Each structure stands twice: as C-alpha cells, then as structure tokens.
Amino acid sequence: MTQIAEARKFYARLLAAHAGSADPRLEAVFTEVPREAFLGPGPWTVIAGNAKLETPSADPVHLYQNVLVALDAAKGINNGEPFLHAMWIGKVAPKPGEAVTHIGAGTGYYTALLARLVSPGAVTAFELEADLADRARQNLEPYGNVSFIHGDAVTGSLPPSDIIYVNAAVVAPPADWLKALKPGGRMIFPWRPAERVGLAVMVTRTEKGFACDPFMRSWFIPCVGASLAGSMAKIPDRDRAARSRSIWLTANKAPDRTAVAVIGDVWFSSRDIRGRLAS
Template sequence: MTDTPTLDERRNRLVDQITSGRTLPRTVERAMRTVPRDRFLPGLDPSRAYTDEAVTIKDNPDGPQPLSLASVPSIVAMMLGQLDAQPGDRILEVGAGTGYNAALLAEIVGPDGAVTTVDIDTDVALHARTMLDRAGYDRVTVMQRDGLLGAPGNAPYDRLIATVGLWDIPRAWWGQLADGGRLVLPLRWRGQTRSVSLIRRGDTLVSEGMELCGFVPIIGQDGERTVELFDGRIRLHHDVDQEVRGDRLRDVFSGPVVETWAEARVGGQEPFDGVWLRATMKDDTVCRLEATSEALASGVRRPAIPVRTPAVVVDDSLAYMILLREDMDPARPWRLGAAGYGPAGAALARRMVAHIDAWGADRTAVPAMTIYATAAPAGGHPISKKESVIVLA
C-alpha cells in the first residue's frame, strides 16, 4: 500500500515537473515551492491544485471564455521568469485572479518590496483579498479598479505584469512604469497571443523575449474582429486595421481547394507556432482561422490546428496552414503546407508556404519588437494600435 502524498509533496512534485523543462530564477522556484496554491482555490479538491492546469474561478454568462481563472502553473512560472522581479521591487499586477500570483510576487520581492494587484471585477478582487489574507499575505494591496488605468497612487513601479490578454499598451501604464522598468504581458496581434517581456527606454518599450501563451482578454479593449463564414462553421479573427470582409468571402469555400507543400517538416511534439510569429514581421494579411468540427465534417480541408491556425486573407481569397503525415523521416514525419481557397487561393498558398520555409530555415529566431508611445520612425514593420505602434524587425 502506497502512502498518499502530502500537499507539500504534491506542490514540490509540480515544481519539479515545471523545472524539468525550464530553468527558473531561484527566487521564482523558491516562491512556487513556498506558496500553497490550494489555499487560493477553495472548494477544489486540494490535490487538483497541484496539476499543471488552469482552473476557472468565475464563469462568463455572456460568452464561452471565463471572466477569471487561475492560470496554468507552468505559464505562471514562465511569466515570472520573464518579469525577473528582485527583492525590494515595487510591482503592479493587472488581473488579480485568485491572488496566488500576487502571493508569489510578495515572496519574491520580500518585506522591502511592495505588490499591488488590481481587477475590474468586484467579486474577483474580493476573492483575491480574502485568499491573500487567509494565506498570510495581507501586505499585498488589492484594488477593485479598471486595470487599463493602472494604479497611479502606488506608482512608479519597477515591474508591471498583466495576467489578462491585451491588444494594446494602455497609455496610463507608460507614466506608471519607471524608466528602465520591465513590463510582461500577454500581447495580442494578428490573431496570436505572446507573453512579451519589454524594457522601458523613455518613450519606447524594447522586447527581451516572447513566448506563446493564451489568456482571457482584458475588459475594455476593442481591437479585434471576427468574421463568420460557411454558415458560422469557420471564423476569421483579425485586427481592426486589417481588411477582412465577410461579404467578399461569402462563397470562398464553395470552390476547389489548392494544396501547396513546404520543405519544412516537424516532429509530433515539435512546435511550429513560430511560423505565425515570423509571418507577422512582414505580412499584414495574417490572421487566425478557426474551423469547427461541423466545417471539417462538411469537407473543408483540416487546418494544422483547427481552433487556431494562421491564415492569409486578401479580398475574396484565403489560405491557411495544413499538415500531412509522411513517414519518410521518422524524426519529423509531418510536412507543413497550405490550403488555398478562392480565385487567388493558389497564390496565397504559395505565400503561406514561403512563410513556413522562412521559419524552417531558422526555427529559433524571434523577431525584435519595439513599441512606441507615439509615431514610430521609419524602418521595420509597423503595426498600428489605438494607443501605440508595434514595430517588428
């Protein structure tokens, strides 16, 4: 008969699992081994708190995504590693969640630092405050307020971290992050979300790295649109500056499909999201395609990942990434390619394949990102938001 592991043992096993695939700063690892995540998730089987999965804490009555959730612990660890907070730092967290992340930050900055966490939802803020108090982190400041406004009363901050997806950098944050300070946020552009680590240099934010992630979008930003096609069975998610018109694409899936194949192949567990990231460096037609099971059952060519596949859209035509298993290379049996629909489908499929092969030639390269509070200078590839300009190079 085996002994049931204690919660401390479960917590340490989870951290062991996370650190087996990623090197964490010592302060982050120590905090994750110290803070009891189960204390922030009352009503949940405590053992489930130490699995690497997200937990919904407030459902959204108006949509499929929850209003608030406890993030996947490995993503929490990754973002705290990006933040690189130091003892004595002053930190603002946007998106209080369960309060667990704020407790980790409080452990990292210690008694000489200060952590402020804000959330627009009254119930979420109250939950975070209650759980932090019960776990002994009463020195964390919790505010119920719009995170897009930050918390100027406790500024300036050495570090600012968002645990909700943002489409733009709020203007208010620029005045609250100290020059030389670090901002980590899940930033959305061209249908994808990346956790980007940025350093403030005057009126610019300069990236130090980015990782694939997914987060509930913040309330109050409206920079993305969805076009439904094929009787709602296929959706295109795009930015407001992109011209994706449903009336022009209404019949795009009624015609034949053209398949074009790249040289690049991938293994079964090998990520290929870098294709999407690299494509956004130069191509303003890139967006996200989502195909339902009903669409696939109706004969639409299966996208590489049905719920989130990069696509290129121009006028009445589109193309998106697909996969084909070829066993000629056991290490990388999946060949990447593109499916094109519409009058220009073949040309757009070739465009997507060019993006795939550019990535395939250097799979670890990550674009440099600079975000400007005002107009961007010439050079690089600008993506205009409402309150900032992103330049990829």
C-alpha cells in the first residue's frame, strides 16, 4: 500500500470512529474519495485556530488529518472540518436512492461523498461563489449523479429532497427549504440567529410537523440572503435556542408562548411535535 493510500485509509477510520455511525459505508467513501482532487495543487494553506500555515510540501498526505484547508482565504471560505462533516453525514444517514440537495458545496468534496452514499440517487449542488462553482463543476464531472448549479439556493427553487445539507449559516431556514423536504426528509444546517449563537440543527419532516434537534455547536460563514433577521424578529440566546424541539411555518401555525425564536416565515418552539416541552 502506498503512503497516501495508507494515510487516506487511516483518516477514514478516524472519521468513521468519531462519527459513531453504524453505516460501514461512511468509512468506505472517505477512503475512496481523494480529498486532494478537490483542493487544487499544493502546497495548501491549513487553518489552525487564528493561524494560517502552509503544508511543508505538495504531498497530499498532509491533507489526511482533521484540518481546515483554505479555498478562499480572503473571504474566510475553507473546505470544512472533516470530523464535523463525518458527524453530520453520519447523523443525516444518507441511503441509496435518496435525493440530496447540497447548499454551499464549495469545490465539491463533501458533495462527492454524499453522491457516493446515495447512488443511484441524485445530488443537486448549489454554490454561489463563481470561482468555487467553476472548480466544483470540473471536480464533480466523474460523479454522474450530481447536478451542479452556480446560483442562489435562497431565492432559487429547491428540488424535492430526502436530505438538504447546508454548509452556510442561516438565521433561520427559508420556508421553501422546509417545504422542499419529502415526508421523512432530513435537513441539517448551521443555525446562527445571533452573533454568539451557533448551533448545528437537524430537522426531520414527520406527519405531525418538523421535528428539530440542535445537537452540537457549529460555526460557518453566513449564507448570503439568509443571514440577517428583520427588526421584528424574536432572537434567542444560546440556551433558549438549544431548547428548540420543533419548527413551524407561520403561515400554518401562529407563534405561541413556546416560541423561542420567530424569524421571518418560520418559528422555533420548545414544544416537540408530540406536544411535550423541552426539559
């Protein structure tokens, strides 16, 4: 086994173990999809805390650890933390044949992983930044089940989706994103209703409504068009945000005393879809 293949295999084992997923395919896809194919030629700029470090060489072995790799350092855009994405992908549990919408695809690395996991299902990927979109389109050419859109997922129309995987922070998910979820569909997104509040949230569409699970802290760059709350919004602190158990469309149900946040066309409740209050 070559050094790079050995490094990639161990990296995949670490990610799968950190994710705690019961799906053995998670380790397999991280082993099979080469991260370097999505990052351009090295050496690469790696972000560690507030520091930016250049890898010692263009050897891809340096990429197979839990590091952020800069895609556009000036705009603060990076490839994303592998441990975090392994956890998110494990939690959202993609299944063969499902339809995925990936918002904020960057240069396509995590899009490719999702495409492998849902094949023969399809992935629709959105990226707003023109340079990243051009790179992603080229990088994803080998993945025949990916449709790539250089466009705005906030104002554009999302296809019916089993999974919506969001990689840019929103003050609240647009109502159209929730409506795009199929029955049983899952959306995972970075929720940032206030500057100091950053949570990863998974929403599941059920027969009774949209169940909400804020499951970890999370920080992403803002999503253009969905990162500012209006003056009439009810904004939660972190503790109240973490008590969210369901999300509702204001057009379908008016906010009540359980509302921890009311932002635009949606509101978050501390009562779950079965009527139980968060403890």
